[in-house]
Amino acid sequence: MDDKERGYNESRLRNLNKKIVEVQIKYKNGRRQMSRPSPYLNSLGALMVGVIIVGTLMFVSNKLHLFTGGVHAHATENASSLSSLMSTNNGRAKTASLDIVRPNSFSEIAKLAVPAVVKVETKMKSQISNQSDRQVGSLVPNGIGTGFIFEKSGYILTNEHVVDGADEIDVTIQGYNQPFKAKLLGSSYDLDLAALKIEGDKDFPTLPFGRSDDTQVGDWVIAIGNPYDFDYTVTKGVLSAKERPISIQESKGTRNYKHLLQTDAKINPGNSGGPLLNLNGEVIGINTAVSTQAQGIGFAIPTSTISQVLDNLKNNVKIPKEPIPYIGVYVADIQKDWLGDLQLDNTDGALVQNVSPRTPAFKAGIRQYDVIVSVNGDKVTNATDLTKKVQANKIGDKLTLSILRSGQKQDVTVVVGDRNTNSDFQQQ
Numbered sequence: 001m002d003d004k005e006r007g008y009n010e011s012r013l014r015n016l017n018k019k020i021v022e023v024q025i026k027y028k029n030g031r032r033q034m035s036r037p038s039p040y041l042n043s044l045g046a047l048m049v050g051v052i053i054v055g056t057l058m059f060v061s062n063k064l065h066l067f068t069g070g071v072h073a074h075a076t077e078n079a080s081s082l083s084s085l086m087s088t089n090n091g092r093a094k095t096a097s098l099d100i101v102r103p104n105s106f107s108e109i110a111k112l113a114v115p116a117v118v119k120v121e122t123k124m125k126s127q128i129s130n131q132s133d134r135q136v137g138s139l140v141p142n143g144i145g146t147g148f149i150f151e152k153s154g155y156i157l158t159n160e161h162v163v164d165g166a167d168e169i170d171v172t173i174q175g176y177n178q179p180f181k182a183k184l185l186g187s188s189y190d191l192d193l194a195a196l197k198i199e200g201d202k203d204f205p206t207l208p209f210g211r212s213d214d215t216q217v218g219d220w221v222i223a224i225g226n227p228y229d230f231d232y233t234v235t236k237g238v239l240s241a242k243e244r245p246i247s248i249q250e251s252k253g254t255r256n257y258k259h260l261l262q263t264d265a266k267i268n269p270g271n272s273g274g275p276l277l278n279l280n281g282e283v284i285g286i287n288t289a290v291s292t293q294a295q296g297i298g299f300a301i302p303t304s305t306i307s308q309v310l311d312n313l314k315n316n317v318k319i320p321k322e323p324i325p326y327i328g329v330y331v332a333d334i335q336k337d338w339l340g341d342l343q344l345d346n347t348d349g350a351l352v353q354n355v356s357p358r359t360p361a362f363k364a365g366i367r368q369y370d371v372i373v374s375v376n377g378d379k380v381t382n383a384t385d386l387t388k389k390v391q392a393n394k395i396g397d398k399l400t401l402s403i404l405r406s407g408q409k410q411d412v413t414v415v416v417g418d419r420n421t422n423s424d425f426q427q428q
Contacts, residue, residue, distance in 0.1 A: 016341035016369065106222055109281045110234045115205040117274060118173050119226045120145045120158055120182070120196075122166035139168055146225040146274030147171070147196065148283065152203040154180075155314060156196040157306070158273030159288055160187045161250070163194050171198050173205075174232060186316035191305060192255060192288060195313035207275055210282025212261060212302035215239055223265040223287050223298070225274030237265030237296075246299060248289060258322075260299040261285045267298035276300040324419040325391045327399070328359020329366060331383040342371060343407030349373040350386040359422060364414040366403065373409075374402040390416065 123139040145162030149155065156171060163169055169182040180198040187194035198204075219239045227233050241262040248255045263276065267287050276285035285300030312319045331350040339345065349371040355362050366372075373380055375389040376399055393399065397416045402409060 016338055103220065103279065106234065106236055109222055109277065109279065110224070113207060113222070113224060113275070113277055113281055114232050114234070115174050116149045116207040117224045117232060118147045118149065118156060118171045119231055120147045120156075120162055120273060121170045121172070121179070122163055123168040123170070124165060125167045142166060144226060144229055144270050145272040146270065146287070148207050148224075148273075148275045149173075149204045150206055150209065150283070150310075152206050154198040154200055154204055155185075156182065156198065157286065157310075157313075158194050158196060159286060159301075160189055160192045160194045161255075162273045163187065163196070164189075169196060171196065172231075186313040188309065188313065188319050189252075189255075190321055191309060191319065192257070192301065193286070193306065193309065193313060195310070207277075208282050209303050209307065210278050210280060210284045212242075212284045212304045215242070215261070215278065215284055217241060220279050221263050221265055221284070222277040222279075223263070223267055223271060223274060223300075224277070225267070225271035225287060227266075227268035227270040229270060233271075235266035237263050237298075240264050240297070242302075244299060246289065257288070257299070257301070259302055259305055260288070261302050263298050263300060264296040265298060266296075321420045323395050325393050325395060325397075325416045326359070326419040326422075327364075327366075327390055327414050327416065328356045328361040328422070329372075330354040330356070331372070331386060333382045333384075334371065342369070342404075344371065344404065348382075349380050349404065350383040356422070360414050360417045364401075364412050366401070366412060366414070367405065369405075371404040372401050373404055376400050377402075 121144050122142040124142045126138045126140045142165070143162070145158060147156045147158030147162070150157050163184055164187075166184070169184065170179040171182045172179045180200065182196040182198050185195040185197050217239055221237055221239050223235045223237070225233060239261060242259075244260040244262045245256075245258050246260060247257070261276065261284070265276070267290050271287045272289075274287045275283040276287055278284050283303060285302050286306065287298065287300050289299045291297035291299075309319050311317070330353045332353050334342065334344065334347040334349060334351050336347060338351070339347070342351070352361075352366060352368055352370045352372065354368055355366055372386055375386065378389060380386045380389065390399070393416045395416055395418045399414045399416060401412045401414055403412055
């Protein structure tokens with residue numbers, strides 16, 4: 001390559017980089033006004049989790065200036081099951097009867113389930129003092145969430161983000177005059193689950209676990225929680241979808257969820273950690289998040305995930321991380337006004353914005369501004385498509401990536417790695 005050609009290429013790439021930055025700035029400046037995310041950002045991401053950032057966690061933080069306190073009703077303890085409410089077939093409700101397909105009321109389910117649902121209030125040590133009564137180190141309210149008792153001796157399950165950073169945890173149970181001090185037994189940031197323990201002088205009411213794998217899209221579901229501190233609110237809906245992946249940005253980084261249940265049952269701040277029930281009154285999921293892009297789209301962690309780690313949480317045993325197939329590149333959809341700079345004639349493929357060091361892509365020689373157009377011969381249409389194709393493989397699999405570099409096509413072999421082994425690789 002002569003000096004003239006090298007200078008042309010450097011100028012072309014500088015121009016391309018300027019356009020990419022302009023798109024990023026345009027998105028950030030318009031983010032506050034837009035209810036729908038930029039298509040550019042939706043496609044921008046690291047090849048680790050093929051999801052769109054669509055959600056917010058359903059935990060009431062005092063930073064939102066929401067009122068606290070509440071009125072606690074009294075109820076009898078849950079001493080019976082719901083098996084008498086409906087006939088079942090292998091643990092599932094028969095749907096031949098109209099009353100089962102479209103229940104006239106969920107009151108019996110709520111009556112038996114609500115006593116086992118708890119309000120979780122957290123406090124943190126103050127880092128500042130003021131001229132009134134707050135001193136450094138004093139406990140101040142931090143937020144409100146929900147949980148439920150799953151063992152009569154006082155074991156409670158909730159979301160990790162509900163109790164994260166708490167110096168004190170108070171649990172309120174319907175029918176008890178005073179809240180209980182709870183001990184955090186174990187938690188998982190990756191799975192967003194936490195187990196608590198309270199002590200009492202008698203058995204507590206409990207909720208049984210059901211099998212989320214046995215549920216079907218369209219099944220009726222019930223959510224119970226403490227949205228905006230309205231204690232023990234019951235809402236209903238249907239199971240809208242299964243196996244949903246979502247990603248949620250927060251102060252610590254990004255929470256990546258897999259295998260979530262989707263429901264249109266109303267879920268609001270304060271519902272985090274509360275149960276999602278089937279018509280047998282069994283927990284099939286833990287309400288966790290809602291979409292910020294639309295109404296009626298809520299998400300729950302399924303019991304198929306919970307059952308695998310419940311003993312670990314109770315005994316504070318480390319939970320192995322699920323392998324995350326990745327190659328180590330940050331990619332974006334190709335915009336039409338980039339075609340000239342990339343020497344392309346269409347927007348198919350995924351543009352490599354950056355290659356993280358010590359990753360499979362780096363070792364394979366993939367460079368910034370390469371365009372990945374196929375994986376093992378399968379056409380790549382955009383960045384999300386590339387992510388899905390990579391994550392469909394197992395750790396150690398060899399992939400043949402066809403790339404365009406300065407308009408010239410070439411093949412590169414990449415060995416799929418596990419993102420958990422590379423702490424330097426972070427999602428943008």
